[in-house]
Amino acid sequence: MATIKDVSRLAGVSVATVSRVLNQNGYVHEDTEKKVLNAIRELNYIPNDVARSLTKKSAKMLALIVPDITNPFFNELARAVEKVTQLYGYATILCNSDDTPANEKQYIHALKQKYIDGFILATNTLSPEEIQQLDVPVVMLDRTISSTIPTVASDNREGARMAVQFLLNQGCRTIAHIRGPLELSIADERCQGYLDEVGQADWFQPDLIVNGDFNLHHAADAIHELLDRHPDIDGIFAGNDIMAMGALRAVQKRGVAVPDAMQIVGYDGITLGGMVYPELTTVAQPIYEMGLLAARMLIKLIEKKPLDVMHYKLDVELVQRGTTRGSANQP
Amino acid sequence: MATIKDVSRLAGVSVATVSRVLNQNGYVHEDTEKKVLNAIRELNYIPNDVARSLTKKSAKMLALIVPDITNPFFNELARAVEKVTQLYGYATILCNSDDTPANEKQYIHALKQKYIDGFILATNTLSPEEIQQLDVPVVMLDRTISSTIPTVASDNREGARMAVQFLLNQGCRTIAHIRGPLELSIADERCQGYLDEVGQADWFQPDLIVNGDFNLHHAADAIHELLDRHPDIDGIFAGNDIMAMGALRAVQKRGVAVPDAMQIVGYDGITLGGMVYPELTTVAQPIYEMGLLAARMLIKLIEKKPLDVMHYKLDVELVQRGTTRGSANQP
DNA sequence: CTGTTAGCGCGTTCAG
DNA sequence: CTGAACGCGCTAACAG
Numbered sequence: 001m002a003t004i005k006d007v008s009r010l011a012g013v014s015v016a017t018v019s020r021v022l023n024q025n026g027y028v029h030e031d032t033e034k035k036v037l038n039a040i041r042e043l044n045y046i047p048n049d050v051a052r053s054l055t056k057k058s059a060k061m062l063a064l065i066v067p068d069i070t071n072p073f074f075n076e077l078a079r080a081v082e083k084v085t086q087l088y089g090y091a092t093i094l095c096n097s098d099d100t101p102a103n104e105k106q107y108i109h110a111l112k113q114k115y116i117d118g119f120i121l122a123t124n125t126l127s128p129e130e131i132q133q134l135d136v137p138v139v140m141l142d143r144t145i146s147s148t149i150p151t152v153a154s155d156n157r158e159g160a161r162m163a164v165q166f167l168l169n170q171g172c173r174t175i176a177h178i179r180g181p182l183e184l185s186i187a188d189e190r191c192q193g194y195l196d197e198v199g200q201a202d203w204f205q206p207d208l209i210v211n212g213d214f215n216l217h218h219a220a221d222a223i224h225e226l227l228d229r230h231p232d233i234d235g236i237f238a239g240n241d242i243m244a245m246g247a248l249r250a251v252q253k254r255g256v257a258v259p260d261a262m263q264i265v266g267y268d269g270i271t272l273g274g275m276v277y278p279e280l281t282t283v284a285q286p287i288y289e290m291g292l293l294a295a296r297m298l299i300k301l302i303e304k305k306p307l308d309v310m311h312y313k314l315d316v317e318l319v320q321r322g323t324t325r326g327s328a329n330q331p
Numbered sequence: 332m333a334t335i336k337d338v339s340r341l342a343g344v345s346v347a348t349v350s351r352v353l354n355q356n357g358y359v360h361e362d363t364e365k366k367v368l369n370a371i372r373e374l375n376y377i378p379n380d381v382a383r384s385l386t387k388k389s390a391k392m393l394a395l396i397v398p399d400i401t402n403p404f405f406n407e408l409a410r411a412v413e414k415v416t417q418l419y420g421y422a423t424i425l426c427n428s429d430d431t432p433a434n435e436k437q438y439i440h441a442l443k444q445k446y447i448d449g450f451i452l453a454t455n456t457l458s459p460e461e462i463q464q465l466d467v468p469v470v471m472l473d474r475t476i477s478s479t480i481p482t483v484a485s486d487n488r489e490g491a492r493m494a495v496q497f498l499l500n501q502g503c504r505t506i507a508h509i510r511g512p513l514e515l516s517i518a519d520e521r522c523q524g525y526l527d528e529v530g531q532a533d534w535f536q537p538d539l540i541v542n543g544d545f546n547l548h549h550a551a552d553a554i555h556e557l558l559d560r561h562p563d564i565d566g567i568f569a570g571n572d573i574m575a576m577g578a579l580r581a582v583q584k585r586g587v588a589v590p591d592a593m594q595i596v597g598y599d600g601i602t603l604g605g606m607v608y609p610e611l612t613t614v615a616q617p618i619y620e621m622g623l624l625a626a627r628m629l630i631k632l633i634e635k636k637p638l639d640v641m642h643y644k645l646d647v648e649l650v651q652r653g654t655t656r657g658s659a660n661q662p
Numbered sequence: 663c664t665g666t667t668a669g670c671g672c673g674t675t676c677a678g
Numbered sequence: 679c680t681g682a683a684c685g686c687g688c689t690a691a692c693a694g
């Protein structure tokens with residue numbers, strides 16, 4: 001591996017000059033620039049990132065920490081983030097915290113040792129105070145925890161309302177909700193949206209809401225119990241697509257026809273929803289756009305540019321497919 | 332952030348001594364060691380990874396490059412790899428190449444700038460020569476491309492045989508195979524295993540084999556065409572679970588009952604296979620074990636320790652579930 | 663416009 | 679056993 005010294009020697013200039021053409025700062029004569037460029041090409045020189053990081057105290061690198069890399073939602077997010085960061089000359093590293101605080105902290109500390117420039121957190125394990133203490137730029141994605149930390153999320157409550165309204169319009173008489181983890185704000189908001197629509201209905205009962213922990217198998221189990229208690233349920237709004245798939249699986253196992261006897265709507269709009277049969281009707285978040293926005297915000301933060309918006313709340317869209325009636329995609 | 336200098340000052344010793352207790356090499360008096368340790372604790376000192384990497388020309392870091400991070404197979408692999416590397420004091424970074432050579436090369440070069448110590452490649456885009464030229468330790472995972480590069484894979488041919496044999500035992504009369512990409516050795520081997528079992532059967536025809544590119548939607552499309560041509564097919568062996576899910580989806584869409592009128596077996600044993608209904612019968616690879624082995628091999632390679640085995644070929648196991656008959660998990 | 667020089671934080675001889 | 683000094687490869691003043 002050639003070093004900047006080799007280049008300077010071959011070009012007959014000082015290392016400072018080479019550094020200048022490399023970073024395009026300071027004045028440098030056209031002719032000497034050419035000489036340097038030639039030397040660089042000839043030696044196939046590539047600057048050493050580690051040395052550079054050491055002096056700049058920055059690795060041009062940021063991390064996206066997600067709770068579950070298996071969840072396609074986060075993969076789609078990761079793509080978007082990577083796209084932006086690449087554009088701005090940053091590297092992205094993807095970390096799976098498994099929703100465990102210890103893992104998350106481990107990653108964060110390990111990466112801080114490497115002069116990481118910032119984090120996008122799609123996780124929920126750190127308190128606002130802990131994040132503040134990190135002393136590194138942070139953007140929260142799909143989780144709101146503090147007004148002082150920049151955030152990108154979708155309009156969860158409105159999205160939930162849309163879903164439930166749609167189920168009512170499709171003729172559902174008794175709609176259950178399978179919600180996400182209790183501590184999670186997005187799960188609360190989606191539950192609120194459900195309550196907005198049906199909380200006052202004469203058939204409504206609090207135990208139509210069950211917890212599925214954003215987990216497929218928990219959701220499936222919860223649905224089985226729920227249907228044992230309330231055989232009259234003919235609509236399910238799930239707090240995310242994974243749970244909707246769990247519900248679908250449970251319902252199918254009981255031999256109940258979807259969407260004829262039971263309609264299901266999820267939330268997220270992950271591609272996996274199109275992989276099951278019938279395809280999942282869902283409230284689609286603009287996942288890619290959320291990733292783009294979060295990455296741009298973080299980079300602005302890192303480069304100390306002003307943020308025009310601190311908290312994004314993006315619009316969602318109802319995607320009608322096979323688990324509800326009246327769609328072209330229906331069985 | 333405290334530096335080694337701060338520590339040395341507080342402890343009243345030289346930086347060299349601090350370095351010695353940090354790395355536990357060289358002689359150092361018990362008492363001075365205590366002083367140093369105390370200073371370290373007091374200052375909450377953590378050595379700077381970047382500076383360390385610069386002198387050691389190693390970042391204690393390795394990368395796992397996978398073609399599709401959305402595929403749960405690779406996630407399970409990633410967990411295993413991370414587990415081992417952590418144990419040995421290495422950091423792991425997970426990269427998604429999207430099966431594009433350009434992406435893969437981009438990652439590799441970016442990481443080489445950061446003094447990465449080695450790669451585990453679960454991809455297929457680089458030629459053996461290109462890998463050799465990288466001048467960095469590499470282990471191939473689930474792909475064999477050259478006898479000189481260490482490899483971890485499962486016994487694909489035998490696994491495929493098991494799957495097809497099982498379908499025959501379950502009473503299938505006409506078994507199709509939906510295979511993976513043509514250039515992929517593992518796809519070839521699984522196809523061979525299929526041919527081993529049924530290539531001589533009187534009902535066999537070459538066009539019972541179709542290409543699904545390890546992709547769910549391609550697989551679904553291919554199955555539709557196939558069933559139009561051969562309505563008599565009553566068994567499908569898919570080259571991986573994702574394609575098996577595509578096949579399942581296609582079959583269900585046609586209103587064919589699984590497993591009564593059609594039985595399906597996949598390959599891989601990803602958890603996703605348990606998330607659809609009916610649950611996928613599959614040939615399970617020891618995914619976790621494969622990840623462990625690959626990581627251990629790579630670390631041995633990096634630390635220039637001898638490898639006792641260059642090419643691992645692991646046993647697989649048939650997991651009977653709902654897409655074949657006669658299982659407890661059947662509908 | 664260009665070269666010299668002093669760090670960045672740490673590891674490592676090589677004398678003591 | 680311990681410390682002084684140099685080097686890893688690069689950037690950033692500061693002179694010229």
